[in-house]
Amino acid sequence: MPVRTVLNTTIEHVSILDEDGNFDADLGRDLIPDDDAVRLYEHMSICRHFDEIAFKLQRSGRMGTYPENRGQEAASLGAAYVLRPDDWLVPCYRENTGLFWRGLPMEMILLHWMGDERGNQIAADLAMTPQAIPIGTQLLHAVGLAWASKYRGEDRISCTFFGDGATSEGDCHEALNFAANLNIPVVFLCQNNGWAISVPTKIQCSAPTLAQRGMAYGMPCVQCDGNDIFAVAKVVRDAAELARTEHRPTFIEAVTYRLGDHTTADDARRYRDQAEVDAWKKRDPLLRLRNYLSERTLWDDDREKALAARAKKEVAAAARRAEEIADPARTDMFDFLYATLSPDIEAQRSTARTSSLGVDPTQLDDARSSGIEEAV
Ligand SMILES: Cc1ncc(C[n+]2csc(CCOP(=O)(O)OP(=O)(O)O)c2C)c(N)n1
Ligand SMILES: [Mg+2]
Secondary structure (H helix, E strand, O other), rough: OOOOOOOOOOOEEEEEEEEOOOOHHHHHHHOHHHHHHHHHHHHHHHHHHHHHHHHHHHHHHOOOOOOOOOOOOOHHHHHHHHHOOOEEEEEEOOOOHHHHHOOOOOOHHHHHHHHHHEEEHOOOHHOOOOOOOOOOHHHHHHHHHHHHHHHHOOOOOOOEEEHHHHHHHHHHHHHHHHHHHOOOEEEEEEEEEEEEEOOEEEHHHHOOOOOHHOOOOOOOOOEEEEEHHHHHHHHHHHHHHHHHHHHEEEEEEEEEEOOOOOOOOOOOOHHHHHHHHHHHOOHHHHHHHHHHHHHOOOOOOOHHHHHHHHHHHHHHHHHHHHHOOOOOOOOOHHHHHOOOOHHHHHHHHHHOOOOOOOOOHHHHHHHHHHHOOOOO
């Protein structure tokens, strides 16, 4: 019996606007018109400022832990730009730029990290799920949402975002297998930023690419420069088309880098070299897009100055809205969990706040004014 090759394959890497400013005119043709490129740059820049302000809010004790998005803005933005407004965005926690592009008010992300559940009460017409903090769970949600669309005969698809670390989770593999075998229209967009907190990608994946994870399940897969918004737009547009017309999922590996710490609770200097960070600063998606616009005389210093002022104003207003929102009703934790309250939950609702009455007399007034009766 001769030995024969049963599979021979390749993984393509797509780059359109490279880190030296070279633009592939063939691949990039009709992808992002000039006006849109300007709007995308402005948006990305405002989101970069949002990231700085969110970081400061945490450092000054006004917000909880925050994961900086700095350096990874192009992937979610490129995807949100080419997807339809009713396609599901199913994010992790470094996709602020794409979510804001779709229309999520900035204060919602701040509220989330302030521990206020209202940050997750996203309007249904925005077609997005809240940020997934448990790593990898959102891939399954994306598959479920897209399966529901297909079942109903709609042509909405879903696009889910996750990190390199998430590809080591069982949830990821179950989602990929399910989507490939049942022909579910999902775009799996892996943001490979090289690290899962302090664990480098190379020690949790022995394969040369993460893209080939998708191949193992029989779906098309491709790698792209995740800091090149044109490349992301192209691969997501192609994957979305395949999902919409043939219900086929695609696995995309967007190679990127987080320029900040994992979160504000981390100090990345303890495990990664400054030289690595410096090398990636040169590939910053924001600078790359700015240079692209400047070279085409679509951008100049005056516009940059005006944009900085606009970013400051818009982000400050969002921070104010988040900080000045009225306290939630104390009964929300009961009222938004169940459609109808069982008698024991009802009893908890009416007594939850009164267990320490008598210790602090002001609680009594508070309880009366909020309409919750005292414990009996
Ligand atoms: C199920 C689960 N396990 C562990 C964690 C703790 N944790 C938070 S972020 C993270 C690393 C995720 O790395 P990656 O998927 O590469 O995303 P990145 O933060 O690099 O964007 C881990 C292990 C978690 N949130 N959920
Ligand atoms: Mg990572």
